[in-house]
Amino acid sequence: MRYSYIGVLAFILVGTLWLEVLLRTRVLRRWRRLALSIVPVAVLFCLWDIYAIASGHWDFDIAQITGVYLPGDLPIDEVLFFVVVPLAGILALEGVRSAKRGRAGWEAGDEGDAS
Numbered sequence: 001m002r003y004s005y006i007g008v009l010a011f012i013l014v015g016t017l018w019l020e021v022l023l024r025t026r027v028l029r030r031w032r033r034l035a036l037s038i039v040p041v042a043v044l045f046c047l048w049d050i051y052a053i054a055s056g057h058w059d060f061d062i063a064q065i066t067g068v069y070l071p072g073d074l075p076i077d078e079v080l081f082f083v084v085v086p087l088a089g090i091l092a093l094e095g096v097r098s099a100k101r102g103r104a105g106w107e108a109g110d111e112g113d114a115s
Contacts, residue, residue: 005060007075046072
């Protein structure tokens with residue numbers, strides 16, 4: 001299946017994007033904060049992948065990716081993975097925090113002074 005990697009990423013998004021709307025997580029509204037959380041790590045992982053691909057330690061099944069490559073022979077699917085999976089994790093965390101709002105133990109450090 002040519003687009004199975006993208007299909008998995010789409011499934012991950014479908015499984016978590018609804019949290020933004022129904023639980024009002026406001027993750028996407030705080031896009032600068034989201035970018036500061038995802039971009040540095042994604043860049044690091046992309047560089048790591050490029051090195052691993054160039055060294056012959058890592059490759060991708062052409063039958064399961066889009067075939068669109070970025071410099072360093074890095075498939076765009078892999079870059080999307082490094083964005084989508086952390087986004088899903090952040091949406092899940094914020095979804096739980098939203099559902100548990102006001103209960104002790106679900107703070108993540110950005111709630112202000114709790115005392």
